[in-house]
Amino acid sequence: MASPATTSAPSSASERQPVHPVDELLPPPKLLAYGLQHVAAMYAGVVAPPLIVGTAVGLRGAELTLLIGAALLTSGLATLLQTLGVWRIGARLPFVNGISFAGVAPMLAIAKQAHPGQALPTVYGAVLVAGAAAFLAAPWFCKLNRFFPPVVSGTVITLIGLSLLPVAANWAQGGTPGAHGYGSVGNLGLAGFTLAAVLVLNRWLTGFLASIAVLLGLVLGTLVAIPLGRTDFSALGSVPVFAVPSPFHFGAPVFAVGAVISMLIVMLVSMTESTADMLALGEIVERPADERTIEGGLRADGAATVLAAVLNGFAASAFAQNIGLIALTRVRSRYVVAVSGVILVLLGLFPVGGALISVVPQPVLGGAGLALFGTVAASGVRTLARADLGSNGNLLTVAVSLGLGVLPIASPTIWDAFPPLVRTVLDSGISAGCLSAIVLNLFFNHLPGRAAERTLRSGA
Known part of the structure; x- marks a missing residue:
């Protein structure tokens, strides 16, 4: 018979094995x-597409x-699928999924061209097919991982942060262009106060309180906004306490060829962005996303999109602003x-709970968003530091891709003369910059003769 010390040794060794921070189960108060x-960082982004x-x-x-x-x-179910995973579905990273904003313009076009009374059923038919296609294509699409070295992934991560900054700017001004007070000194001052609060709290707080500095900043900003009359509590009295969406509430799905093609392109764009986001998140949490992780993440996107179409939601995709939150709080x-x-x-x-969170004024979200989204861009710059920018090819890859990615931000109408299918890709700075970085990296670093040339240069 083995001695007690002998039998307990494996258990003790197992207990000493370190748990990766990604798999760490924190105490309930901290988890909450x-x-x-x-949720505070992503709420406005989730509700904006269905509202529009x-x-x-x-x-x-x-x-x-x-x-x-x-x-x-559906955003909550998609996030659970990504983080916890089922079978080979889910990235099993701290990966937030929500409603993809890339599909808003195409869905508006689909709704406009649909037969009377069939706008949403036509949208949901296209979303259903696009989600199923994404699920089936995930094992092949994930192999693009090898085309994302630091020169590509760093460029894309930087673009994710830069592309989100206009969102923060819009929130800071009031959230609704043309509305009363939009861009006023009061709105911008409230955003500035919130940003200052986040910075001060990060500087002076320690431990757990420092890691929720963004949440505390949002609370402080909202409290300051109340006496200024910039909060609206009217929604709390006009929503039901409890409601369950019934499948295909707005009618059975309608499958129109043009609508399906349009949403397939949107899903391709979303998969490209999700791949880039998973690579970015893997770098930030120090668990690099391999092909299997990306495959699981893309499968979750597809499965969640199918489920969303059934439950009256829209296409699911990664939320880059939450990657910034993870980078900021660690x-x-x-x-x-x-x-x-x-x-x-x-x-x-429980819609009444969602209405309570919506009380947070847009300028307050904008102040916090500036710090969050800027952190994503800074993470991209950190990744680019690992790329060989002494190579003219790599330098041009970054320069041109950043330029193409920023163009829709600097001049939102630049691609208006192009067909809608082309604009779907080019109007997304992240997608345009990502595709440019992949193609230019192949051109400069993977064409025959380039590897030998680099070897000769390094040997010299």
């Missing part, structure tokens, strides 16, 4: 606080509330993000 912080599309197709009152609730519910546990997914599900089922 960090999870709320993620729903208003465009004529939804009002309870129907519009249902559409927004479905977006929150809280890398995927269970934190899973808790944010649970919160989103509850907000979808």
Whole structure:
């Protein structure tokens, strides 16, 4: 019979094995606080697409509330699928999924061209096919991982941050161009106060409080906004306490060829962005995303998109702003993000809770967003530092790709003369810059003769 010391040795060795921060299960109070912080960072981005599309197709009152609730519910389910995973579905990283903004313009075009009364069913038919295609294509699309060396991934991460800065600027001005007070000194001052609060809290707080500095900054900004009359509590009294979206609430899906093609292109763009986001997140949490991780993440995007189409949501994709939050707080546990997914599900089922979070004024979100999104761009610069920018090819790859990615930000109408299918790609600075970086990296570094040339130069 083995001695007690002998039998207990393997267990002790197992207990000494370090747990990667991504797999660390934090105490419940911290999980809840960090999870709320993620929800606060992404909430406006989740509700904006259904609000825009729903208003465009004529939804009002309870129907519009249902559409927004479905977006929150499906975003939460998608986030749970990404973080916890089922079989080979899910990246199992602190990866937040939400409603892809890339699909808004194409969905508006689909709704405009659909037969009367079939706008949303036509949209959902296209979203359903696009999600299934993404799920099936994931094993092949993930092999693009080898085309994302630091010169490519660093460029894309930088573009993700730069592309999000206009969102923060719009929030800081008030969120709705043309509305009363948009761009006023009061709105910008409130955004500036929130940004200053986040910076001061990061400077002086330590430990757990420092890691939720963004959430605390949002609370302080909202408290300051109340006496200034910049918060609106009216929504709290006009939404139902509990609501469950019924499958295909707006009618059975309609499959129109043009609509399906348009959404397939949107899904291709979303998969490209999700791949870049997973690579960025892998660098930040120090668990590089390999092909299997990317395959699982893309499968989750596809599966969540199919589910969203059934439950009256829209295409699911990565939320880059939450990557910035992880980079800023250094809280890398995927269970934190899973808790944010649970919160989103509850907000979808209890619309009154979502209305409470929506009380946070847009300028307050804008102040915090400037820090979050800027952190993403800074992470990209850090990745580019590992690339050989002494090579003219790499330098031109970064220069041209950043230029193409920033063009839609600097001149939003630059591609308006092109066909809609082309604009779907070019109007997304992240997608345009990502494709440019991949192609130019192949051109400069993978054509026959280039490897030998580099070897000769290094030997000299």
